[in-house]
Amino acid sequence: MEVEMLFVYYPRCSTCQKAKKWLDENNLKYTERHIVEDNPTYEDLKDWYSRSGLPLKKFFNTSG
Template sequence: MLFVCYPRCSTCKKAQKWLDDNGISYTYRDIKEDNPSLEELTAWYKESGLDIKRFFNTSGQLYKSMQLKDKLPGMTPEEKLRLLSTDGMLVKRPILVCGDVVLVGFKEQEWANTLL
């Protein structure tokens, strides 16, 4: 299981504590130090079944400064994935990848239903 997060993110800290408290083992990956590749993001997007917009950190400073709210609607999914692969701070976190299951963002009940 791969746990992709940003160490200074409070939601990521909650998710990590939840994983630890439930005895779930994982490989930790800092999204700022080791940005997901285009190939990884493409696979996660397809496996998750989620709208591509869910993969964007819409509350992040970089998202806002790049005015992506206005730009994303005119982009193809491939262009969006390519953009996400350029900077980990654009990516919604945490991401938990377990086989063909991909969870984006931390919703405790969703994680519990999927993992416990």
């Protein structure tokens, strides 16, 4: 079974560009979602956080 993921990105971000290149090189299917044009909603963030098991700070750019 092939799973398609949601790739939330900012096109001018070099990290996003590298991630997209890696996804393409590994033939992984994804749907693009431009973070500025289609901001994640509160419900999106709540859902992603609860399913991830990660600390909340991992969802935010704290380096720049």
